[in-house]
Amino acid sequence: MTYIVFILCVFLVGMALAAILVKDLRSAIILLSALSLFASLVFLIVAAPDVAITEAAIGSALTTVIFVIALFRTRKSTEGNTSATVRRVDESARAVRQKETDNA
Amino acid sequence: MVSPILFIVVPLAAAFLTVLVNRNAGARILALLTALTLSALAWFWFRADLSTPVSVVIAGIAPPMGIQLSMDRLSAALALLISVSGLLVILYSQSYLKSEEAQSKHYAVLLLLMAASFGILLTRDLFNLFVFYEILCISSYILVASEETKASFEASLKYLLLGSVGSLFMLVAIGLAYRVSGSLAMSDIARALGKADSSYAMLTAALFVLGMGIEAAIFPVNTWLPDAHSSAPSSISAVLSGFVIELALVVLLRISMTVFSSVNLMLPLRYMALAGILIGELAAFGQTELKRTLAYSSMGQVGLMLFALTLGTEAGRQAGMAHLVMHTGAKSVLFLIAGYFIVRTGKREIKSYSGLGRRMPLTGVLFVIAALSLVGVPPLFGFFTKFKILSAAAASGATGAWLGIAVILLGTVLEASYLFRVARTLYSDPEGENVKAVKGRMEMDVPALVAVFGFTLLVIFGSFLLPLIPSGLAL
Amino acid sequence: MRKLIGILLIGGFAFYLVTVGMGLFSAESRSELDSVGSEILATSPDLSGAANTVTAVVVQYRGFDTLGEVTVLFVSALGVGMLAMAIKDGLLKNLFDDNGGFVLQAGSLALLPFIVLVGLYITLHGHLSPGGGFPGGVIIATAVFVVILTSKTLSIPRGLINVMETLAGLGFLAIGFVGLYSPAQSFLANILPKGEFGSLLSAGFIPVIYAIVAIKVASELINIISKLTAADSDSKEAAE
């Protein structure tokens, strides 16, 4: 058990470092979410299942949702107005869908 | 049977209900009624015989397993102060916030702030204290941001980030305390820390004081205060400067005297207090905006109270509590009137208020009275409290007491000069453009005037309350 | 400069904590509890009737904290509601106009009852197994988020959610008052019959409180997310 905890804790610290050092904000948020999920695994191992389930639901899922919403809403647009951002997001969404239909 | 628990439950229930009341008027009336109920409750407890504190256990489980609330004389006095100032501020908001949209939620948050204040006063469980402290902090952040200006959002976020770090420190301290005592009840922790290793107790106490000191605006961690108090809506500035920081200060002091009695925190706190007085008053002297001046002045006044409370003598504690009551009255009056000056002129700088005292004669007089009391001019309440602090310091013989007296006198001189500057501007000859810029009727609205008048009564006749102010900062 | 100050501050703090803290855990790790926890473990089955002791602590021994905790969420939801009203950039509206097609919409609606069921299970078994009102409420709210994310025209019944929120809050306080005016004479006292240990209908008021907490948490979270994702028209409606 000591080894499992040790490896998981090394992961935890590594992920935390990565989350604050990584350039891309999106990656940082996803790393935070993964960090939370790993932490809930640690909680499960050290006999705290209640904490684990709450951390997984709130820390890992909900917090990420809020962070992603905040990221979308604070995305810097090149022209300085939001309509351009909207257009860009729309275009990328359309491109993704196009690709999917192509693949299908 | 009137249980102290009503202090927490009544505002909570009213806040939950406010969400359903979408009309502003309804929310206002609900908030006013709640504050009236709370004032009546507080009056009941203030009059009650509390020579032995009344304790209530939650869920019928005695501490250390359960949570215990306890009502003593200090809590009853502060509860009365909080509920009456809450009542007056809600009355004032009625006319001040008229133009704002969707203010009904604002009242709910204000009620929750009051519930949390009562919670941290009454609880005797360290973690329960933390939970109520968090409610207090979060509602303060929201109320600061509710001015909805650029500056208020920034101030609120800054306050939030600093406050969250403080809560983290507090939580670590609670964890350390639980590790050594195996309990969360304050009395158990006090006993266990007394026996523990001194560096361990010191670390726990330092983390806790640093964490909670952020809300109490103790010197090194009070950088949020001038921004938050000056960019909040004026009624909220009155609440935050009027009782929130004082409350945090008193609770912090009570905890460091009881739970952390094994650690000598008084001396470092006393020097922090002196640094706070100097920096606050010096910074206030240099400000050009009225509300910012008042905010920095609060910083200095908190230092003054902290100095008196940490003297370690009965007289010092009594003087500190008296000064706290005086400051609640005076600073509320000043902030509430400053709010109206901003509404009438649309400007925040002191120099644009020239001649306003002649246009609003009654308001101007009330402002000057509160300012004089804050400086400590006889026969106002402020004179007696400041005098008591100085004499207590001289009699205590504590380390740094004489240095403290010198700093307080210097602070008083600075305070007198900047408040006199404001008063002179109010009664100077108005410049042509300013007269036109002033809109609205001559005086403040009636409810606001009543509220300000209530606080002014406290400032003038507070000296008669002196024998009633309790001093025991007991657990 | 900022970095330097940050490193210095944190380094000093680190040094102190490590020196004291390693001393704290340097002794061989404990095999026995020497805290109030052991007392709680001994008395909990009789006193609360809950198999899960953490639940017993959260709801009964420290139920007052839970009331405060629910209030913290309530305050944040109020704050988010007050502040989010003026964010009107229309970005998310456009984002969510991209509704993902029929399969996703129908699928999310079909999933809704199942996710809610899981949430209810976790909530109501809180006194028997890990879980309880907080994760249960989050899961129930998640079911609604999935529908929000996929559908274009769904409008959240704000009024209904507000009513639920208020009723849940008042219900919690009412249960507290029942305890206060019952023979136990103590706020939040567990006066309901304890039932058979380990069965679903046991532990007195613990499942009731957890159900209330779940409703409260779910409605707060739906409120927060729907305010934050609200499009222009929606936020105007909320302002009224």
Added chain:
Amino acid sequence: MTVPQILYVSAFLLILIGLYSLLTQRNMIRMIIGLNIADLGVNLFLVTIGFVDKGSAPIFRAQAAAGPMVDPVPQALVLTSIVIGFGVTALALTLVMRLFVSHGSIDTARIRGLKW
């Protein structure tokens, strides 16, 4: 090293990493990420305090598990702390969104109104 020591050290490192990020970052969302990491560290610390060697989860089952149970009280505290952390995060991010609407930036260096 024993399990509590490993947990203690990593909880402590998480707090430090989070606080470092909070103090040095200029992007407000990154500051809040730092706050969350520190929060997680504190939660891990609290769980560590209640840990007992070879302890089982504090749930009574039909077939009684051998050995001691871990302390349930810190776990209850952590539940509260997680929920409070979420509330603060949601509020902070809403404030950041509002600041972006009024200033067009989430960089503290570009927001000039107040000194940070």
